[in-house]
Each structure stands twice: as structure tokens, then as C-alpha cells.
Amino acid sequence: MTREVTPYAYCFTKFINTKSVKQLGILGKETKPPIIPNPSGSGPPQIGTRRYLLGLSLGVSSTCLLQLLHENCQFQLSKGRPAPFELTVVHIYNDTFTTPSTAESLLLPHKTRYPTFTFLSHPLSSSLTLPSIDWPSFLSALSLPPPNIISLLTRHILLSLTLSTSSQALLLGHSTTAIAELTLSQTAKGRGFSLPWTINDGLLSLPNLSQPVLVFHPLRDILRKELVEFTKLTAPPLTGLIPDVEKRNNPEAHQVLNHKDLSIEEVMTRYFADVERSYPSVVANVARTSARLVRIFDEDRKGCGLCGMPMDGEGDERWRGELGEGDVGDEEGETEEGERRRREGRRWLCYGCQRSALG
Amino acid sequence: MAPSLCAICKTERAYIKRPKNHAKLCRECFIRVFEDEIHHTITSSKLFYPGEKVAIGASGGKDSTVLASVLKTLNERHGYGLDLVLLSIDEGITGYRDDSLQTVKNNAVQYGMPLTIVGYKELYDWTMDEVVQTIGKKGNCTYCGVFRRQALDRGAKMLGIKHVVTGHNADDVAETVMMNLLRADLSRLSRSTSIVTGDNRSEVKRSKPLKYAYEKEIVLYAFHKKLEYFSTECIYSPEAFRGSARGLIKQLEKVRPSAILDIVRSGEDMARLVPGESPSSCGCKGQKAQAPVAAAVEEGIGGCGSTNGRTPGGEMAALDKQLRENEEYAELEVDVTKTILKPKQGEKETQKELPIRTASAPSKGGRQVLGQCKRCGYMSSQEICQACTLLEGLNKNRPQIQI
Numbered sequence: 001m002t003r004e005v006t007p008y009a010y011c012f013t014k015f016i017n018t019k020s021v022k023q024l025g026i027l028g029k030e031t032k033p034p035i036i037p038n039p040s041g042s043g044p045p046q047i048g049t050r051r052y053l054l055g056l057s058l059g060v061s062s063t064c065l066l067q068l069l070h071e072n073c074q075f076q077l078s079k080g081r082p083a084p085f086e087l088t089v090v091h092i093y094n095d096t097f098t099t100p101s102t103a104e105s106l107l108l109p110h111k112t113r114y115p116t117f118t119f120l121s122h123p124l125s126s127s128l129t130l131p132s133i134d135w136p137s138f139l140s141a142l143s144l145p146p147p148n149i150i151s152l153l154t155r156h157i158l159l160s161l162t163l164s165t166s167s168q169a170l171l172l173g174h175s176t177t178a179i180a181e182l183t184l185s186q187t188a189k190g191r192g193f194s195l196p197w198t199i200n201d202g203l204l205s206l207p208n209l210s211q212p213v214l215v216f217h218p219l220r221d222i223l224r225k226e227l228v229e230f231t232k233l234t235a236p237p238l239t240g241l242i243p244d245v246e247k248r249n250n251p252e253a254h255q256v257l258n259h260k261d262l263s264i265e266e267v268m269t270r271y272f273a274d275v276e277r278s279y280p281s282v283v284a285n286v287a288r289t290s291a292r293l294v295r296i297f298d299e300d301r302k303g304c305g306l307c308g309m310p311m312d313g314e315g316d317e318r319w320r321g322e323l324g325e326g327d328v329g330d331e332e333g334e335t336e337e338g339e340r341r342r343r344e345g346r347r348w349l350c351y352g353c354q355r356s357a358l359g
Numbered sequence: 360m361a362p363s364l365c366a367i368c369k370t371e372r373a374y375i376k377r378p379k380n381h382a383k384l385c386r387e388c389f390i391r392v393f394e395d396e397i398h399h400t401i402t403s404s405k406l407f408y409p410g411e412k413v414a415i416g417a418s419g420g421k422d423s424t425v426l427a428s429v430l431k432t433l434n435e436r437h438g439y440g441l442d443l444v445l446l447s448i449d450e451g452i453t454g455y456r457d458d459s460l461q462t463v464k465n466n467a468v469q470y471g472m473p474l475t476i477v478g479y480k481e482l483y484d485w486t487m488d489e490v491v492q493t494i495g496k497k498g499n500c501t502y503c504g505v506f507r508r509q510a511l512d513r514g515a516k517m518l519g520i521k522h523v524v525t526g527h528n529a530d531d532v533a534e535t536v537m538m539n540l541l542r543a544d545l546s547r548l549s550r551s552t553s554i555v556t557g558d559n560r561s562e563v564k565r566s567k568p569l570k571y572a573y574e575k576e577i578v579l580y581a582f583h584k585k586l587e588y589f590s591t592e593c594i595y596s597p598e599a600f601r602g603s604a605r606g607l608i609k610q611l612e613k614v615r616p617s618a619i620l621d622i623v624r625s626g627e628d629m630a631r632l633v634p635g636e637s638p639s640s641c642g643c644k645g646q647k648a649q650a651p652v653a654a655a656v657e658e659g660i661g662g663c664g665s666t667n668g669r670t671p672g673g674e675m676a677a678l679d680k681q682l683r684e685n686e687e688y689a690e691l692e693v694d695v696t697k698t699i700l701k702p703k704q705g706e707k708e709t710q711k712e713l714p715i716r717t718a719s720a721p722s723k724g725g726r727q728v729l730g731q732c733k734r735c736g737y738m739s740s741q742e743i744c745q746a747c748t749l750l751e752g753l754n755k756n757r758p759q760i761q762i
Contacts, residue, residue, distance in 0.1 A: 184540060188611045188618050192625025196632055264618070267610050275541075275603075279675050281682035282541060289543035293632040315628070321399035322571040323380070323620060355621055 009233045016222060016230045020068040023218035027052075028084065030202075030214060031168040050085040053167040055158045058091060058106065062173030063241050064227045065219055067234055069171075070114050087117045088165050092154045095123035109241055122161065127153040130160050132208040134305030134348060149356050151265075152307055159204070162213050169214040174199070177224035177276050179217065180286040185268040191352030194309045196295040199287075207303035207310075220291075223283060225276055304350035306357065311350050319351065367392065375583075378575035378616060386583050393580050397568055398433050404554045406566050407522070409440035414520045416511050417445040417466065417474075419459030422526025424466060424588040425577045426569055430524070431470050444518065445470075448510045449478040450503055451486025459589040466587065477514035479506055483750055493756050502753075505745045509737050512563045520563070527567040530574040530608065533619045536626035537604040542678055549630035552623065573619060603675055 034048040054069065056062045066089060073083050089110070093103040103121040111119050128135060133156055162170040174182070179199050186195055197204060201220070205212035219227065231238040231245070239245045262270075276283050297310055304311055349357060363383050365371045371385035377392075384392065401407065415430065417423045427445065434441045447463045450456050460476060467474035480486050483506060491499050515523050532552060539548040550556065557564035569577065581588055611618040731737070732744035739745070 184537065184607075187536065187540065187625040187629070188615075188622055190617075190621030190624045192622075193628035193632070195629065262610075262614055264611060264614055267607070267614055271607050271610075275675075279679035281679045281686070282675060285543040285678075285682055286540060289545060290540065292545060292634065293629060294634050296631060312628075318403050319624060321403055322396065323617070351624060352621075355615075355617060 012226075013230065013233050016064075016226060017068065017071060019221045020065070020218050021072060023216070023220065024069075024072060026201075027169060027171075027216050027218065030216075034166070034168070049083065050169075051165070051167045052085050052087050052169050052171050053158065053162045053165055054087055054089045054171045055154070055173070056089050056091045056110075057173070058241075058243055059173070060224065060227050060231055060242060060245070061175045061178060061219055063238050064222075064230055065171065065173040066110070066114065066117075067230075067238055068218070070117070073116065083116070088120060088161075088167060089114075089117050090120045090122055090158060090161055092122050092124055092157055094150065095125050106243070113241070120161075122157060124150065124153055124157070127157050130156050131210070132156055132160060132206070132308060134208070149306065149353070152353075152356075159209060159213050159215075163209075163211065169216050172215065172217050173219055174217045175219050175222050175224045175227055176284050176287045177272050179220055179290070180283045181265070181268040181272050183286055183290040184271075185264050186352075188264050188268070189352055190355045191307075191309075193312070193350075194307060194352060195290055196293045197309060200291055200293075200295075206308035208308045220287065221284075223276060223280055224272075225280075304353050305348035306353040307350060309350050309352070316346065316351050316354075375579060378573050378579075378612075379620070381616060390580065390583060393572070393576060394429055394432055394436075397429050397572060398437060400554070400571055401433070401439075401568055404566075406524075406555065406568060407439055407441055410442070411440075411522060412442040412444070412518075412520045414444050414446040414475075414511075414515050414518060414523045415472075416523050416525040417447050417463045418526070419447070419462035419466070419589040420526070421577055421581050421586075421588045421590065422528055422569060422574075424462070424526075424586050425572075425581050425584075426524060426526045427466060427470055427472065428584060428586055429580075430568070431472070443470075443472050444520070445472050445474040446511065446514045446518070446520075446523065447474065447476045448507055448514065449476050449480075450507070451479050451488055453488055456487075462587060462589040469587070475514060475518055477510050477517070479510065482506070482510055482513060483746070485750070485753060490753060493753060502749050505749055509735075509744070509746045511565075512737065515563045523563055523565050525565060525567055526569055528569045528572050528574050528577055529619050529623055532567070532570055532626065533608055533622040534604045536622050536629075537607060541604060541675070545633045548626065549633040552626040552630050571620060571623065 028050070031050050033050050035045050036048040037045050039046075052069075054062065054066060056066060069085075069087055073085070073087075076082070076084050089107075091103065091107055093100075093106075100121070100123065103123075107119045107121055127133060133153075158170055158172075161167075182199055183195060186192060186198060191198075197206070199217070201216050202214065203212045204215045231242065272283060302311055303309060346354060362372045365373045365385035365388050366382050367384060367388040371387065373383035374386050375384050375389045376382070377384060377389065407413065413430075415423060415427050417427060427443075430441070430443055433439065434443060445463060445467050447460060449460060463474060463476075466472075478486075487499065487503055490502050494502070511523050511525075515521070535551045536548060539545070539551060554568075554570050555564055555566045580586075608619065608622070611622075615621070730739060730742075732739040732747055733742055734747045735744060737744050737746065741748075743751075
């Protein structure tokens with residue numbers, strides 16, 4: 001099927017469904033249902049139901065994934081089989097701007113529409129208590145977490161919630177386009193090294209994580225524009241569940257007054273919206289290829305205090321020379337305190353996190 | 360408001376806001392810092408050895424002019440003991456190269472460096488003007504890029520020189536990283552980020568001492584040192600450099616000035632993640648004297664000064680088309696190996712099964728085996744090198760043109 005024409009709704013939803021079911025099938029094989037003790041207290045232990053955690057950003061992709069997981073469950077139930085999995089849906093909200101009650105109310109329509117799933121909203125500030133982030137050293141290097149590490153903190157919370165809710169896998173809604181964007185934006189942020197940990201499916205084990213977590217991206221074979229189309233074709237449409245749906249679907253539509261105000265992610269979203277329209281296969285190719293990068297992990301290396309990636313002291317040292325840091329004055333008018341924080345940061349943070357956190 | 364003072368000397372008035380990190384510096388400190396950073400690159404990557412004879416690939420453009428000037432300065436200041444010469448390629452483009460070569464000739468006098476000019480005409484019996492007459496303006500950059508890569512090597516060999524330095528800057532490398540990600544070419548990605556290229560077996564190695572220098576700072580350096588350079592873009596590539604990756608990088612640089620070096624850093628790190636690559640992060644690790652060397656064949660960071668790494672929209676469209684066709688063909692593929700490979704009677708069934716290529720099979724990153732071109736002896740992963748293949752096509756067309 002070519003990916004350009006707007007097809008007949010039935011075929012199209014079927015197409016999207018098949019693509020996600022294929023990935024969910026792989027996930028099903030990678031996870032084993034948990035063994036639970038017999039509720040009667042005696043007798044052989046029973047086989048429980050798989051449990052997954054879905055990160056819901058309320059954007060197009062994760063909402064589509066929620067719908068597709070729901071359809072998958074309903075299909076199995078309609079055949080008289082048990083539900084294939086239990087799902088906990090978590091929305092992480094930034095409690096600097098949003099109150100808990102607002103966050104709760106955002107999830108109300110979802111709860112009504114998907115009564116079989118469990119919904120949670122979780123504040124971003126809960127990341128402050130996570131053991132997987134080395135906050136003491138991080139905060140000694142930095143007074144306040146800057147906004148551009150929010151996605152990192154969200155990821156930490158989701159990983160830890162996957163463990164604490166005894167879920168067997170964390171599901172993320174990234175589309176092909178999102179993975180391609182992530183590939184290039186991580187590269188632009190100096191985080192190229194972390195790509196295999198960020199976009200690959202499979203067991204994610206980090207030095208700062210108490211046990212490995214299985215991370216899965218079931219929509220990795222579907223383009224964003226296809227998901228946008230899908231949101232309009234379900235009955236009822238998913239568009240009602242997505243705040244600012246028009247804005248999200250049309251990143252290029254609103255004018256940019258000053259390019260300096262954009263984030264690297266926004267630049268990438270705009271760029272790929274364009275590439276996706278004209279050259280969809282290029283987008284798919286980027287996503288497929290970056291997934292081929294392998295993780296290298298040296299046991300002796302300590303993990304970055306913030307993102308948990310293995311640190312590369314030698315490389316960072318050499319790079320400070322290339323960056324013009326070191327013997328040359330760092331920042332104009334930098335106080336002693338600022339300089340101390342910068343030095344401290346270098347000891348605890350990987351290159352990418354230093355760039356994000358210390359500038 | 361009082362004029363701000365230079366962040367380094369704290370005495371002079373700051374004139375320059377560095378594009379790299381927005382530090383405010385005076386003219387002298389900027390020039391000094393710029394040179395010091397290139398000195399750092401040269402020493403940390405151990406690019407040269409004392410007494411080495413080095414050819415500077417000089418086009419007359421800003422990058423190579425700055426490179427020549429900086430290397431001359433550093434060679435004297437730090438006593439590298441290098442024997443520096445200028446090596447220029449004359450593509451035979453009237454109205455562009457003849458003018459820029461004049462600039463190189465002036466530079467040669469100013470810097471007191473001997474200059475050698477190698478022409479496409481003498482090497483290939485074709486000037487670029489003639490190539491364009493034959494194949495038209497579209498796609499001629501391929502010819503020029505392939506020819507130039509060889510021409511520099513051949514020129515260096517003629518002079519008995521084993522090391523050519525080129526003026527590729529951080530923007531060029533960042534572009535190549537992004538381009539190779541966009542066209543999903545991991546093996547090129549892993550090769551193109553090395554500061555030194557050229558296989559150990561090849562006689563001439565290449566390096567890019569300006570790899571970490573911002574294009575904008577190179578322009579600033581040339582301006583403040585009052586260097587003479589030629590700034591006209593090649594006349595045969597008028598639209599080519601509004602490439603996809605270049606536009607993206609310029610936007611990223613606006614958002615975060617460090618983005619260019621961050622991309623270079625990511626590129627270097629990712630090179631280690633490509634299946635089958637060495638997992639060392641340090642430029643000198645495991646190599647006592649020299650930085651690691653990557654094979655330079657078709658490394659993709661070459662081409663001409665103006666189109667280097669930049670892709671005209673056409674290439675992206677072509678790639679997209681090809682990928683789509685692959686997808687279609689993949690659906691039609693039938694595995695016939697099993698039926699063909701039935702052993703003949705009496706033959707032992709020891710034959711190896713042919714590997715069946717599937718989409719999910721782990722690729723080895725398409726590593727090429729380096730050999731030599733059967734015709735010209737230049738290093739090549741194919742039997743006949745790219746330049747000879749292109750020449751063959753050109754020569755076939757020649758008689759028709761002459762009639």
C-alpha cells in the first residue's frame with residue numbers, strides 16, 4: 001500500500017492496526033505472564049496476566065497507542081479469550097504549571113472511554129525523590145533543573161513507575177517520525193552516544209536503575225501523519241482526547257517570531273514535518289538505521305548522575321580543549337560559585353547533560 | 360553602559376562575540392584563542408611529526424587560506440618543524456578557478472610557501488568546462504568531487520608528500536554527520552568523523568586540522584588577520600548548497616550556538632556504536648604515534664568547497680524513490696536459493712549455505728574491503744575506481760560531441 005493516498009477509512013484503520021499488532025505480538029513473546037500464588041492459599045500457583053505501563057503525554061502518538069491497545073484487548077475479549085494484558089496509563093504533568101486537580105480532569109475523558117485500564121497522573125516533581133538520579137551531586141552543580149531536561153526526568157519517572165507497579169514493560173508511543181526526530185535532536189544535543197539506549201526496544205539496564213526495564217515502542221513502524229489521520233477515523237474520533245490537537249498536528253502552521261525561542265526539539269519537529277510530507281521513506285530509513293547502533297557499556301565506567309549513560313572522562317577532557325574551555329576564561333563575569341558548579345558538574349554529568357544543564 | 364572588556368585580557372575593549380560560545384573578546388585575544396584551539400586539536404590528535412612534509416590543499420577559499428595562515432603561524436610558534444607546501448587543483452572552470460588560483464598564487468608569495476598546481480586536464484584530459492558541456496549542469500559535482508579526491512592524492516604523490524591537510528571545518532563535519540544520518544549510512548558516518556582519513560595502506564593520508572573550528576570564526580579570523588581569500592562560490596553549483604542538512608544546522612546553531620560542535624561530538628561517539636567499530640573514545644588510544652586512520656574511499660566529506668556535504672533536494676528525492684522501490688521489491692522477493700542449491704550427485708553436502716538477506720538480518724555496517732583500481736592504481740573498494748568509471752562514461756560520449 002502506498003503511504004501517500006488518503007485511503008478508505010476501513011482499510012486505513014486496519015493498516016494501522018496490523019502494524020501495531022505485529023509489534024505487540026513481539027512484545028508478548030518477550031514478556032512472560034507473571035506467576036502468582038494460588039488465591040485459595042493452597043494448590044499450584046496460577047498464571048497471571050501480563051501488565052504493561054503506558055506513558056501518556058496526551059499527544060497524538062500516545063493517544064493512538066492507547067486506542068490501539070484498547071482495540072487489541074476488545075478484540076481478544078470479543079473472541080471469548082481473557083484480556084491479553086492489564087494496562088496502567090500514566091500521565092506525567094509539570095506541577096510548576098499544572099495543579100493535580102487539572103491534571104486529573106485532563107484524564108477524565110480517557111477514564112470514561114477506556115474503563116478497563118487504570119489511569120494515574122503523576123507530578124514531575126516526584127523525580128526529586130528518585131534514587132536513579134544523583135540529585136545531591138546534581139544540585140550541587142546546579143541550582144534549578146533547567147526546562148530542557150524535563151523529558152529526561154519524565155523518562156526516569158516512567159521507568160521507576162514501571163518497576164513500582166510491577167509492570168513487565170514500559171510502552172511508549174513514539175512514531176517512526178518521532179524516532180527519527182529523536183535521533184537527530186539527540187545528535188544535535190551532543191547525546192549521540194545515548195541513542196541506542198533511547199530509541200531501541202528491549203531490556204534497558206542502567207547503572208542507576210535497581211533492575212532492568214523492558215522498553216517498547218509499538219508504533220515505531222507508523223508515521224506521524226498516519227497517526228494523525230487515524231485520530232480522525234476512529235469512532236468516536238480521538239481528536240477530543242488530545243488537547244490543542246490542531247496545533248500539534250500542524251507544527252509549522254504557527255509563525256515563529258524569533259528562532260532563538262525555539263527548542264532543538266521544535267526545530268526538529270518542523271523539519272521532519274516537511275521531510276515526512278515529501279520523503280516519507282527517508283524518515284522511515286533514519287528510524288530503522290539508528291536502531292542498528294549498538295550499546296557499548298564498559299563495566300568500570302560510572303553512569304552520568306542525570307541520564308545514567310556511561311561517562312566518558314577521557315573524551316570529555318579532550319573535548320574541553322576543542323570547545324575552548326579550560327585555560328581560556330569560561331564565561332564572562334562568571335562568579336567563583338558559578339565556576340565551582342561548572343567543575344562539579346563535569347565530574348557528575350556526561351557531555352550531553354553538561355550541555356543541557358550547564359550550557 | 361561602559362564598553363565591556365575582553366574576557367581574557369580584561370584590558371582591551373571586547374570587539375568580538377565568539378560564535379562558538381558567545382564569549383566577548385578583543386581582536387588579539389580572539390586570534391590567539393582561535394590559534395590555540397587549533398594547536399590543541401593538532402597536539403591532542405597527534406596529527407604531525409617533526410620534519411613531516413605536509414601539503415595544504417589550497418583552493419583560495421576562506422577555509423584553506425585560514426588553514427595555511429594558521430599552520431604557518433603555529434609551525435613557527437610551537438616549532439612543529441613542518442615543511443609546508445601549497446597544493447592546488449585546477450578543475451578548469453573559467454571565471455571561477457582561474458581567479459581563485461590567482462589568490463592562491465598571492466598567498467604562496469605572502470606565506471613563502473612553494474605552490475604546485477595540478478590540473479584536471481593533465482590528469483584526466485578533461486576540464487570541468489568540458490565535462491559540463493558533455494553532461495550538463497546537473498550532477499556535474501559528482502565528477503568534480505570524485506576527480507578532486509584523487510587529484511589531491513596524485514598531486515601529493517608527485518611531490519613525494521604523504522600527508523595532505525584540507526580546510527574542512529566543524530560546520531562541514533556536522534553537516535556530514537546529519538547527512539549520513541538522513542541517508543542512513545552508518546559506515547560513512549563512522550568514517551567521516553575521523554580527523555585523519557586515508558587507509559594505512561594508502562600512500563597519502565588526509566587530515567582536517569580545522570575540524571573543530573566554526574565556519575563563522577574562520578571568516579572572522581580571516582577578516583581580522585586581513586587575509587586575502589576568494590569568496591565566490593563555484594559557478595556550476597548555484598542551487599546545490601541550499602541543502603537540507605545545511606539549512607537544519609543553521610537553524611540549530613541559532614537555537615544553541617554549541618549545536619555544531621555537539622553534533623560533531625555525537626558523530627564521533629556514534630562512530631563507536633556502529634557495529635564492528637573500535638569502542639575507544641580517545642583520539643590517541645591504542646595508537647602510539649598517530650591518530651586513528653579511517654579509510655577515505657568515498658568518505659563523503661569531500662566534494663568541492665561549495666557543495667561539500669550539502670545535498671540538493673534532488674538527492675533526497677532520489678533516495679526516497681529508491682527506498683520505496685526497495686520496499687516494493689522486497690514484497691515480491693522469493694527465496695530461490697534452496698531450490699538452486701541442491702547438491703549434485705556424488706558431491707558431498709559440505710557446501711556452505713548462502714546467507715539469506717532479510718530485512719532483519721544484522722548488517723555489518725557495509726564495511727568495504729580496500730583494494731586498488733585496476734586501471735589507475737588508486738585505492739578503491741571496487742575493481743575500477745569511481746574516477747575511472749566516470750571517465751569511461753565521459754570518453755564514450757566524447758566523439759559524438761566533437762561531431
